[in-house]
Amino acid sequence: MASVQSVDIDLTVQVSGSRKFWEKSFKFICMMGIIIACAFLAFLLYSIFKDGWARVNSELFQNFPSRRPAKAGMKAGIFGSLWVIGVTAGVAVPVGVAAAVYLEMFTSKRNKLSQFIQLNIANLAGVPSIVYGLLGLALFVRTFEMGRSVLAGGLTMALLILPVIIVVSQEAIRAVPKAIYEGSLALGATRWQTVAKQVLPNAMPGIITGIILSISRAIGETAPLIAIGAVTFIAKTPESLDSMFTVMPVQIYEWSSRPQEEFHEVAAAGIIVLLGTLILLNSVAIIIRARSQSKH
Amino acid sequence: MRGFNLVHSTAAAAGAAVLISFSAVGCSGGSSSGEGLTGTVVIDGSSTVTPIMEAISEEMMLENPNANIAMGTSGTGGGFKKFIAGETDITMASRPIKDSENEKLIAGEIDFVEIPCAFDGLTVVINPDNDWATNLTVAELNKIWEPGSTVQNWNQVREGFPDMPLSLYGPGTDSGTFDYFTEVINGEGGASRSDYSASEDDNVLVQGVAGQKGALGYFGFAYYEENKGKLAAVAIDGGSGPVLPTMDTIKSGEYSPLSRPLFIYVRVDKADANPTVAAVVDFLLGDGSELVDEVGYVSIPQNFLDMIQVHFDERVSGSRFSGHTEGKTFEEILSS
Numbered sequence: 001m002a003s004v005q006s007v008d009i010d011l012t013v014q015v016s017g018s019r020k021f022w023e024k025s026f027k028f029i030c031m032m033g034i035i036i037a038c039a040f041l042a043f044l045l046y047s048i049f050k051d052g053w054a055r056v057n058s059e060l061f062q063n064f065p066s067r068r069p070a071k072a073g074m075k076a077g078i079f080g081s082l083w084v085i086g087v088t089a090g091v092a093v094p095v096g097v098a099a100a101v102y103l104e105m106f107t108s109k110r111n112k113l114s115q116f117i118q119l120n121i122a123n124l125a126g127v128p129s130i131v132y133g134l135l136g137l138a139l140f141v142r143t144f145e146m147g148r149s150v151l152a153g154g155l156t157m158a159l160l161i162l163p164v165i166i167v168v169s170q171e172a173i174r175a176v177p178k179a180i181y182e183g184s185l186a187l188g189a190t191r192w193q194t195v196a197k198q199v200l201p202n203a204m205p206g207i208i209t210g211i212i213l214s215i216s217r218a219i220g221e222t223a224p225l226i227a228i229g230a231v232t233f234i235a236k237t238p239e240s241l242d243s244m245f246t247v248m249p250v251q252i253y254e255w256s257s258r259p260q261e262e263f264h265e266v267a268a269a270g271i272i273v274l275l276g277t278l279i280l281l282n283s284v285a286i287i288i289r290a291r292s293q294s295k296h
Numbered sequence: 297m298r299g300f301n302l303v304h305s306t307a308a309a310a311g312a313a314v315l316i317s318f319s320a321v322g323c324s325g326g327s328s329s330g331e332g333l334t335g336t337v338v339i340d341g342s343s344t345v346t347p348i349m350e351a352i353s354e355e356m357m358l359e360n361p362n363a364n365i366a367m368g369t370s371g372t373g374g375g376f377k378k379f380i381a382g383e384t385d386i387t388m389a390s391r392p393i394k395d396s397e398n399e400k401l402i403a404g405e406i407d408f409v410e411i412p413c414a415f416d417g418l419t420v421v422i423n424p425d426n427d428w429a430t431n432l433t434v435a436e437l438n439k440i441w442e443p444g445s446t447v448q449n450w451n452q453v454r455e456g457f458p459d460m461p462l463s464l465y466g467p468g469t470d471s472g473t474f475d476y477f478t479e480v481i482n483g484e485g486g487a488s489r490s491d492y493s494a495s496e497d498d499n500v501l502v503q504g505v506a507g508q509k510g511a512l513g514y515f516g517f518a519y520y521e522e523n524k525g526k527l528a529a530v531a532i533d534g535g536s537g538p539v540l541p542t543m544d545t546i547k548s549g550e551y552s553p554l555s556r557p558l559f560i561y562v563r564v565d566k567a568d569a570n571p572t573v574a575a576v577v578d579f580l581l582g583d584g585s586e587l588v589d590e591v592g593y594v595s596i597p598q599n600f601l602d603m604i605q606v607h608f609d610e611r612v613s614g615s616r617f618s619g620h621t622e623g624k625t626f627e628e629i630l631s632s
Binding site for chain 1: 340343347349350351357364365366369378383497498502518519522587591
């Protein structure tokens with residue numbers, strides 16, 4: 001023991017110069033990492049706010065798309081996005097959490113079938129979003145004849161985020177100490193009682209984080225909704241799940257491809273509104289998470 | 297083309313006459329009273345034509361708040377796919393319908409009326425600092441853009457051009473603009489060299505050409521009009537001297553062969569059953585035609601609009617513009 005220690009001290013003395021160097025370099029590299037990330041973000045925000053801030057006015061919220069950039073608004077997109085996200089969350093969250101509970105609590109890890117399912121879910125999480133768009137087009141729009149509706153769009157997005165919700169929820173459930181689960185069962189609680197009263201409340205903060213991230217992804221996705229036929233011009237907000245719709249990113253995409261510079265400013269203003277909506281949705285979820293954390 | 301037989305049958309003509317009066321009532325009702333139209337119209341297709349139909353829809357919806365016009369932008373080819381699948385009432389196209397698309401519509405028993413709605417001049421652009429290539433012949437453009445072209449430098453294009461690397465910008469292969477340009481310049485729609493910078497977003501092409509002295513690109517006239525300071529247009533020599541694209545030369549057909557008509561295709565059954573669909577077309581060919589100029593395209597002269605209106609009123613099905621129309625004027629094709 002003593003000899004080991006003395007070797008240790010010897011080494012410290014010998015390499016102390018180089019150790020300090022690496023210590024400093026490592027700190028510097030990490031700092032550069034955060035500076036680069038923030039610089040790009042700051043540049044992006046600066047250029048968007050410079051172009052678009054003046055255009056974030058009441059007309060942007062109250063008007064429908066127009067050929068005149070000064071009158072163009074994104075009311076249809078804002079409402080369309082909220083409708084679609086409502087359907088997406090309403091379907092993907094319960095299904096995703098239930099699937100995660102089943103895989104973690106009700107099947108054996110050695111079960112070949114559940115291993116196969118597990119592998120596929122992990123793969124599905126990495127499939128490009130346009131593929132889900134084409135699936136939605138073939139399945140919901142054409143086979144189930146839902147048309148280019150809010151329902152078809154919401155379900156397509158639900159498929160897109162489902163794998164992520166399942167994987168993250170599983171992680172959260174796995175992180176709940178086994179003692180809690182086993183203790184509950186040992187006290188005579190049924191599996192249902194254990195899951196509902198012990199496991200899920202403890203896993204909730206992790207699950208909600210997963211939901212926040214997936215919903216944020218869904219609200220910014222354009223490609224799958226264009227594939228299923230979200231419209232670029234519509235002067236009505238959705239009235240039901242059957243309504244045709246547009247979403248914010250589709251409108252931004254359309255404006256940014258116009259020849260007129262003024263439309264690019266409207267696009268920048270649209271991006272600001274999209275960012276604002278994202279922050280708003282996320283902060284609601286963060287508040288919910290903070291509450292559930294403080295309870296447990 | 298089989299549509300012509302259909303329309304000349306007496307029964308169809310009589311049916312059409314009844315429906316014309318119906319749609320006329322719907323239209324005047326829409327513009328004078330607040331009641332207006334209540335139908336839903338689904339439009340999709342070319343992003344080039346989108347600004348025109350967006351302006352038309354916007355005005356129609358102001359007068360008919362209960363109507364519902366929804367428009368998607370899937371590109372000309374994507375729009376036809378949805379039109380063939382029966383998902384849309386009107387499809388927008390920046391080139392005439394292809395034979396293959398026409399056959400699918402015939403197989404699906406979908407009758408359609410072809411409505412030219414504006415002219416566009418495909419504009420070949422260069423960097424404003426480029427002072428040598430102010431005009432190019434169709435043969436020179438073909439030499440640059442033909443499949444397998446080995447032209448990499450301006451001095452290969454014409455004797456006397458400087459030694460300057462040539463970088464090319466153009467739309468992607470899904471675009472109707474690409475189909476039309478390759479058809480006219482290379483003699484076959486879709487045949488093009490592939491080693492050029494392609495983007496579906498014309499603003500990317502504008503940036504590319506504006507940033508490089510040796511660049512050359514092509515896109516719709518509206519994008520050139522909006523970026524005149526950053527780009528220069530090339531005068532095109534189609535055999536009778538170089539002509540610059542302007543509103544006037546495009547409208548007169550002098551800017552040849554790169555001026556092209558833009559189209560919408562309307563389902564006959566939907567136009568008959570849904571007065572709002574018919575009203576959109578009537579408005580486009582009537583008072584709404586001024587909006588075409590407002591959004592950066594060239595409107596079709598009144599005498600031709602009248603001819604097109606007659607085709608629509610009689611529901612003349614089929615395409616006149618698809619296939620072999622080289623050497624024919626717009627008027628000749630329209631009255632064929």
